[in-house]
Amino acid sequence: MATLDEALAIALDLHTSGRTEEAETLYGRILDAVPDEPNALHLYGLLCAQGGQLEQAADLLSRAVALRPGQPEYRANLATLHQARGNPAAAAAEYRAALRLCPDSAALAFPLAGAARQAGDSGLALAAYRRTTLIQPDLAEPMAQAGILLRYAGRTGEAVSTLRRAVRLRPGHGEAWHHLGVALQRTREPDAVTALAQAAALLPEDATPRLNLGRAHYDAGRWGAAAAALRGALALDPANDGALELLAAARHKVGGEGEAATALRRLLRLRPDAANGWYALSLAEPGALGSLRRALALQPDHRNALSGLANRLRDQREIAASLRLHDRAVRLEPASAEARWNRSLARLLAGDLTGGWEDYEARWGVAEFPTRPRGLPQPLWSGEGIAGQTILLHEEQGRGDAIQFVRYAPLVAARGARVLLEVGADLVPLFRGLPGVERVFARGEALPAFDWQCPLLSLPRAFATRLETIPAAVPYLSADPARTAAWKEQLAGKGLTVGLVWAGNPQFAGDRERSPGLAALAPLLAVPGWRFFGLQLGPGHDELARRAMPASFTDLAPEIRDFADTAAIMASLDLVVSSCTAPAHLAGALGVPLWVLLSHAPDWRWLLDRADSPWYPTARLFRQPRPGDWATAVGEVAAALAERAAHS
Structure with missing residues (x-):
């Protein structure tokens, strides 16, 4: 008569050779004789799982784990079964227990990350991906997934460095290139386009990298390149509202609205209830209001359509109606920089300088704003006491803006501040004679230490300027x-x-x-x-x-x-x-x-x-x-x- 070990060996041999019915019979006989034999429970559980008998498999593997909780293989197989049954949280718990038993196992850390991610525990998932990369630094996939989670968490700098390592490990990793490009785009880095173009080449059936590539070109002012990438996205996904909207905007920039309008009208014939499509059509037909009103009739809380209609009404000089819509847009998305910036332009045009200056500070969060934030560590001066301290006033936007608002520099000096001014090189000779300005620097020159900083167009807010208090004494500049x-x-x-x-x-x-x-x-x-x-x-x-x-x-x-x-x-x-x-x-x-x-x-x-x-x-x-x-x-x-x- 065979011993227990011999019987298990025979059953396993039958199992691995594909004679599953005979193996199942023998596993059953073993468990009839020894109901708490953990190896038999484990192996029989695996056989049941392979045959699709998931409930019975779960019972058998759970009993095996209960009998031998220190066996990582049992826990890992039970975790796999939990995932197959749609319970990623339970799977993650078993993987964590197994990893505690084998802390140097990348084969456990990596699936733990996947299970935690499925369960919605992004913190645990990120930690597990990072642990995997520490155990086995040459693995590209966990590196890429860690970078993606870092990007989703808003930790853009860490995401960029992690994703760069991932694509160095596997240059053909299209998903990693895509997320790297999006992260670089968020920080307005010029190589965002290179990364997104690489992603588009590696993911030929995916419209999203092409959409994001088009957005990167658009943000950089390359309207033709943006349109080409967006056409590629639409070839893969003809009903992609985002691509249609951006294509309309790009073609509008170069006077080619007709192409975008034709594509959008074709879409809207198929999907007349697509609010985003009607909004996109408004970008291709800049003089019309009907498409914006249609978008809002379909989706009253469409923030872009609200702002778009408000801007059109502002341009038609219907300021009261424009401001009502801007107010609605801001109430819908109080954190939207674009909504507040759009409202600022209407408020300022209407002469509401107090409200306008406050909203105008949102300009730094607007993707299309022409000037990048300087990222200076010194605090923004907003009118605080400044006597005896040094402030850097710096140019933004166009030369006309600098000329108009440099009038405030002597007023800052009059408050007892030491004033430094930084502008484009072509303005330096003109601004050298400004009263109260200690030194004028060309952009790019080394700067001395300073305590405060303020962009020139934030100065009216700092001085609480109203129409009746505009510092209008001229001349405030003089010719040589x-x-x-x-x-x-x-x-x-x-x-x-x-x-x-x-x-x-x-x-x-x-x-x-x-x-x-x-x-x-x-x-x-x-x-x-x-x-x-x-x-x-x-x-x-x-x-x-x-x-x-x-x-x-x-x-x-x-x-x-x-x-x-x-x-x-x-x-x-x-x-x-x-x-x-x-x-x-x-x-x-x-x-x-x-x-x-x-x-x-x-x-x-x-x-x-x-x-x-x-x-x-x-x-x-x-x-x-x-x-x-x-x-x-x-x-x-x-x-x-x-x-x-x-x-x-």
């Missing part, structure tokens, strides 16, 4: 006397002199609307009694090559090296006529007579329905009476030029 004398001599002659600027920075989102272009200014050049001088720099200067100019026009751009040169020229002129761009701010800051051509939906700083500016006392504003109507505004400027010449 030697340069001015030289320009006065060069520009001397018969007749009145006027400097012309007709275009802003084309990278600015609203430049098409705010820049009239040289052709629109043709009626001004026909007004007798004036000599015209071109102050236009940048891409707008190219328009001169395509247009014959009258003898009364002289292009000064080749002689302008920096803003200090432009200031000296302006100080030598009788008048400056400019679109809404940096030279307009410079003329206003110098106290030079300034006429500004404004679009129907102007930038917030020019307010609404007034011909003067509380920021610049020497400015006169000429506004489009309707969208796109530069002819009327330019005609009013021409008439005013003629009147001025007649009385000179």
Whole structure:
């Protein structure tokens, strides 16, 4: 007669050779003879699990574990069975118990991480993935999964370093490349695109990496590349609302709304109840309100549609209705930086500077905001007592913003602070003479120690500026006397002199609307009694090559090296006529007579329905009476030029 050990050996041999019915019979006979034989319970439990008899398997394996709790193999197999039965929490508990018995087992730590993740215990899962990588550092998969969990937990820096290690271990790990790209995108690192492109190549059937690649290109201002990636996403997932929405936005940036609108309308014929689709269509049809209203009818709490409609109403000068919608959007998502920033622009345009400045601080959290946060460790100055301390004021956004708000630097110094100023190199000569500013640094220069920091456009909030308290004394900037004398001599002659600027920075989102272009200014050049001088720099200067100019026009751009040169020229002129761009701010800051051509939906700083500016006392504003109507505004400027010449 066979011993117990011999019987178990025979049963195991039958089991492993595939003779499962005979093995099951023999396991049963063994357990009839010795009901608490743990090896038989364990092996019979595995056989039942293989045959799909999960309930019986669980009973047998649980009895085996109870009899031999110190056997890690039993616990690991019971954990596997728990997962198969849909109980990941129980599986994680058994894996943890097994790992305590074999603390150096990557084969236990890794499945523990997976079970904990299934059970929703991301903390335990992350710890187990990391333990796996400590036990066996050359394993790419646990490294990748740890990086993914770190990204989900918002620990972006750790996620990036962990995921970089994962892709070094396995360069073909598409999921790791994808999450690395998303993490890099969150921190606005330029190699986000490289990582996401690698992910898209390695995951050819997955639309999501292409969507995120499109988003990375979009955030970097590469509209064509964004559209190409998004088309790839839509080829895999034609109904992907996010890809359609972003494609519409990208094509809008380059005037190619038609393609996006066609794709969206095709989607909406199939899915007319897709609120995101209607919102995306609104981006492809920037003048229309119907698609936004349709999105909100389908989904009243669609925050993007609320903000989008509010912005359109603001641009149509329906400020009260715009603000009501902005308020709803902020109530829906109080933590949304974009919702608050959008509301700030409407509040500021309406003249509510107090509420506007407060909301404007949300700009640093907006993905499309043109300036990155500096990440300075010093605290933001918000108006606290600062006597005897040092503060760094630093430029943000465009040069015009710096020129407009540098007026606050002397006011900070008047509070007893030592003021340092950091700006673009082309502004340094212009700002050197500011009262109270100890030193002006070009961006990138080494900075001395300082106690506080403040971006220039946060200063109005720090001073609680209202319309009636705007520090509007001009000039607060001055032209270099030697340069001015030289320009006065060069520009001397018969007749009145006027400097012309007709275009802003084309990278600015609203430049098409705010820049009239040289052709629109043709009626001004026909007004007798004036000599015209071109102050236009940048891409707008190219328009001169395509247009014959009258003898009364002289292009000064080749002689302008920096803003200090432009200031000296302006100080030598009788008048400056400019679109809404940096030279307009410079003329206003110098106290030079300034006429500004404004679009129907102007930038917030020019307010609404007034011909003067509380920021610049020497400015006169000429506004489009309707969208796109530069002819009327330019005609009013021409008439005013003629009147001025007649009385000179």
